[in-house]
Amino acid sequence: MSLSSGAAPVAPSSYSRLMLRRVTALSVGLVLLVSCVLVDILTGPAWLPRGDSVAALFGLERASSMTIVIVWDIRLPMTLMALTVGAALAIAGVIMQTILGNPLASPYTLGFSAAAGFGAAVVLLTGFTLPILAWLTIPAAAFGATLISAGLVYGLSRARGMTPEVMILAGIATLFLFQSLQSMVQYLASPEVLQAIVFWLFGSLLKASWDNLPVTFTILIVCVAAILPDLWRLTALRMGDDRAAAVGINVTRLRVRMFVIVALLTAGAVAFVGTIGFVGLVAPHIARGFVGEDQRFLLPMAAITGGIIMTGSSILSKIISPGGVIPIGIVTAVLGVPFLFGLILMGKRRHW
């Protein structure tokens, strides 16, 4: 927290010094992220010799063909998916906390994860598959259900003026609705299907492949591009609705647009890897502690932090059980909870 913008007062005209501090935080984060990514690629249930893995990663000729397959077709998609999903959930978390004005908000606050789980569970129960793109059936169902829940929250909140309070209430209602529906599906399911549903809900990177990675990545890029023009408006929203409106922001329109973007980001992230919790809640808070509220820094910092948490969890999940891989959704919370506790106990800021 030493880099927090809330640190001791500094002499005037040192805005550039503050900027420098924030850029430094971003750079350090980036270096850490790259290290995590490399370590993640070099670890796995198949204990390949390090040198061999490195050689395979960089396409050197001395790597064995088996190592190349493991590194390029199994580990790399998983690592890159961890990175993409971590960034997507962290960015979605920042935006959600900003538009709802609530530190407890996460991409899942408004029922998106419950809806995704329901969509996946229904397909697993019915055994329905898409005609040509069979591998896309479950993700498409999860994605679709997420967007349906977003539509429901939007419809309910729109009727009462799209205020954060109404959105949260509508979101919690939607959350419980889809949770019940999902329980219903689980109740109806046979033991084998139930196991498949539960495994999906854990969230796991094992589903990552070169087929689905580009989909999630493209959604991330498109959403980030859509957010970029509004960075300052999002920063201004942290002053509260009235003051944001007073500096010329159409608050409702901004909130609706960002809500749609969060729905897409979250749907894209959970569709292929299941509901991975905690990243979307914790990463924004950690990032905020280092670079403050200015979204030009907060958004990239959150994305980097999300990537670090996900790749870090991925490494941990492979180390804990040599030879196997614990679903990452379980590990993120184990890693995230102490982080959050530390943040609460050491935080200097009175507000969030």
Next chain:
Amino acid sequence: MSLSAKNLSITHGSFFVLRDVNLELRDGQITGLIGPNGVGKSSLLKVLAGLARGVGTVSRDGRDLTEADRRDVVAYMPQDSSAGSSLTLTEVVLLGRLGTLGLRVSPDLIAAVEEILAEFGLSDLSHRTLDAVSGGQRQLTYLAQALFREPRILLLDEPTAALDLRHQLVVFDTLQRLAREKNIAIAVAVHDLSLAAQFCDQVMCLCHGTLDASGPPQEVLTSDRLARVYGIEAEVTQDHNDRLRIAALRAI
């Protein structure tokens, strides 16, 4: 030049907050908006700022202004109610020029922000966050933000509510100077009638959903009116400098 409203009515559902208000805010002058709690001062300011709907016309120099037009020429400072956030004071003031901010912020703009913060004695706090300063300092920061927009018309909702006596005077002195030097039309919703008497060129008194009176402080701030509007017994005297002194004695 002035901002004027004709037959302006503001409703909340089927309930009339204000009915058929006619008013004029003149450039270079401070207009004080007074009246008891809940009479519609804030609603009136919001409608004038183009941030809420009203029925009637608002015009500037004979040209009708839509709500969007008003949002461009008017800077409005809401009543303080926020607990703050981890935005720094510099960032808050900077956001006053939201429309001009890009990925890179020019050093000139930052210098301008620091200048305006210095004017309110906030230089040493410029990199503190909003939640790490007092309520009064927050209010000054938001005032600095409103001024940073360099508006032609400035509408302030109780800008001195959280301030100590010295800063109340600093704020009103600054407003008076701005009105005179930059020929800005300023309207201030204010509860402190002594401040209104001392600094406002004209006072508008809202009561029971209408504009009860408007004019120079000496004409509007009479003990009869204060009794009727606020339900207080007040002693209003004028000293040898024609300065109005108001002492609220008791609630009737």
